Amino acid sequence: MTKDELLKLSKKICKNTLMETLEIEFTELGEDYLIAKMPVNSRVHQPDGVLHGGASVALAESVGSMASFVFMDREKFFVRGIEISANHLKSIKEGYVFAKATFIHKGRTTQLMEIRITDEKSNLISIVKLTTIALPKEKK
Structure with a gap:
């Protein structure tokens, strides 16, 4: 999948979702990683004016x-997150945060990823571990 195909797909499937609300934009796709960015502003702040941890986890x-979705047979499977932990x-x-998802394990059924969230100066903001599951689509 090319970056242009990813952007087209993500705009289609993210419309009217939390990703659109948080203004998450997928920016780079590699052989085994995906990067997205999200603006940090009052919409994602906690009451004391800094990025809310929940917004980081949503990113x-x-x-x-999306990385699991992109790297599997989308015609046969859909993806669900089954466990997430964040530090x-x-x-x-303010500014932007960037989340880079890389695979630790890319199994047929479960996938394990590390997501590093950094700021514009590459400072590590959060580190997240996510497990997803690929579930078969029902045959019609």
């Missing part, structure tokens, strides 16, 4: 699930 699950290491008030 991580979005990019990780928030640094706060950020």
Whole structure:
């Protein structure tokens, strides 16, 4: 899948979803990774004005699930996140955060990813581990 195909697909499937609400944009696709970015502004702040951990986790699950989706047979399977854990290491008030999902395990049924969330200066903001499952689509 090319970057242009990814962008076209993501715009189609993310319309009217949390990804659209949070303005998550998929920006780079490699052989075994996917990168997305999200703006940090008052829409994703916690009350004291820094990035909400829940918004970071939503970004991580979005990019990780999309990575699983992109790297499998989308005609036969759909993806669901089944476990996620996050460690928030640094706060950020504004700008963009970037989430890079890379595979630790790419199995036929389950996939395990590490998602590193960084700021524009490559400072590590959060590190997330996500497990997804590929479920077969019902035959029509």
